[in-house]
Amino acid sequence: MSEQAGADEHLPSDVHAVRDALVEWYEADHRDYPWRRTDDPYEILVSEVMSQQTQLDRVVAAWEDFLERWPTVADLAAADRGDVVGFWTDHSLGYNNRAKYLHEAARQVVHERDGEWPRDPDGLSELMGVGPYTANAVASFAFDNGNAVVDTNVKRVLYRAFDVPDDDDAFEATARALLPEGRSRVWNNAVMELGGVACEKTPDCDGAQCPWREWCSAYQSGDFTAPDVPTQPAFEGSRRQFRGRVISVLNEYDELTLDELGPRIRVDYAPEGEHGREWLRGLLSDLADDELVAVTEADGRTVATLRR
Incomplete structure (x- = not known):
C-alpha cells in the first residue's frame, strides 16, 4: 500500500x-497573536524560538520587547551576544543556548546571505539552531511555502x-x-x-x-483518549533554573570565582556541600560546552566569565 x-x-x-x-x-x-499579523521571517523566527518552551500568552510581551530592542535581523546580528542571552534569562524563556543560536542565525542571514532569507524548509534548516519543525513553520508563515x-x-x-x-x-x-x-x-x-x-x-x-x-x-x-504527551520537567529547582541564574549574575560582573558566584545563585551554597563547588563546576561545564561561559584557572582559583 x-x-x-x-x-x-x-x-x-x-x-x-x-x-x-x-x-x-x-x-x-x-487568537490574535501579533506574529500572525506579519510575514517578516525574522519576526516569525523569533516567535517560533521563544514558543519552544514558553506558553504563547507569555511570549507576546517578550516578543514585543525583543523586537523593540532589536527591530531587524541586522540589529540582532550586530548585538552583543551576552546582551541577547541576558534578555533570554531575564524573560525566563528557557534554555539560553536558544538565544545564542538565534543570534548566530541572524549573523548567518546578514553576513553569509547578504540579508536574504532562505524561503523553503530545507534552506531555513541550514540556519544555526533551526530544526525541521521551526524551518517548516517559518517557511509556512513567512513565505506560504511550507509542508x-x-x-x-x-x-x-x-x-x-x-x-x-x-x-x-x-x-x-x-x-x-x-x-x-x-x-x-x-x-x-x-x-x-x-x-x-x-x-x-x-x-x-x-x-x-x-x-x-x-x-x-x-x-x-465520546472516547477522547489521545497519545501521551511528554511533560516539561519542573523548572523550579532545576538545572535549567540555575544555569539561567549563572548567566544573569555573570551578566552583571566582569568575572567571579566559584565561591563568589555560588552564593549569588543559591542561598544554600556551601563550598564543600552537596550544592557546592563540584555542583557549580558541573553547571559551568555545561554552559562552557554551549559557549556561553568561559571557565579559567588562575592562582589556584576557578574563575567564570560570560562570553560576549
Whole structure:
C-alpha cells in the first residue's frame, strides 16, 4: 500500500469539505497573536524560538520587547551576544543556548546571505539552531511555502478526528494529505489553532464550535483518549533554573570565582556541600560546552566569565 493510500484510508471521502470547514472556522475567529499579523521571517523566527518552551500568552510581551530592542535581523546580528542571552534569562524563556543560536542565525542571514532569507524548509534548516519543525513553520508563515506542520496538538487532532494510529509516519502522511496545495500559511495556523483551542487534552468541541465535529470519530464515540504527551520537567529547582541564574549574575560582573558566584545563585551554597563547588563546576561545564561561559584557572582559583 502506498503512503498516500495509507493516509487516505483515515480521511473522510470529501476532503475538500474538511479543509474548507477548518479554514472558514479559523478565518472567522482565532487568537490574535501579533506574529500572525506579519510575514517578516525574522519576526516569525523569533516567535517560533521563544514558543519552544514558553506558553504563547507569555511570549507576546517578550516578543514585543525583543523586537523593540532589536527591530531587524541586522540589529540582532550586530548585538552583543551576552546582551541577547541576558534578555533570554531575564524573560525566563528557557534554555539560553536558544538565544545564542538565534543570534548566530541572524549573523548567518546578514553576513553569509547578504540579508536574504532562505524561503523553503530545507534552506531555513541550514540556519544555526533551526530544526525541521521551526524551518517548516517559518517557511509556512513567512513565505506560504511550507509542508504540513505536525506538532503535539496536530497529532492529538488527527488521532481523535480520523483514528490515525499513534505512529509518526502515519501522522506525517495524513497531515500531508490534508494540506491544501499552496496554502500552508493559513492551513498550518488553522490546524494548530484547532488543537490549541477546541481539541486540547480536555476538549471543548461544542464551546469552541469545532468545525470537524461531523467527521470526528472521538466526537461520535465520546472516547477522547489521545497519545501521551511528554511533560516539561519542573523548572523550579532545576538545572535549567540555575544555569539561567549563572548567566544573569555573570551578566552583571566582569568575572567571579566559584565561591563568589555560588552564593549569588543559591542561598544554600556551601563550598564543600552537596550544592557546592563540584555542583557549580558541573553547571559551568555545561554552559562552557554551549559557549556561553568561559571557565579559567588562575592562582589556584576557578574563575567564570560570560562570553560576549
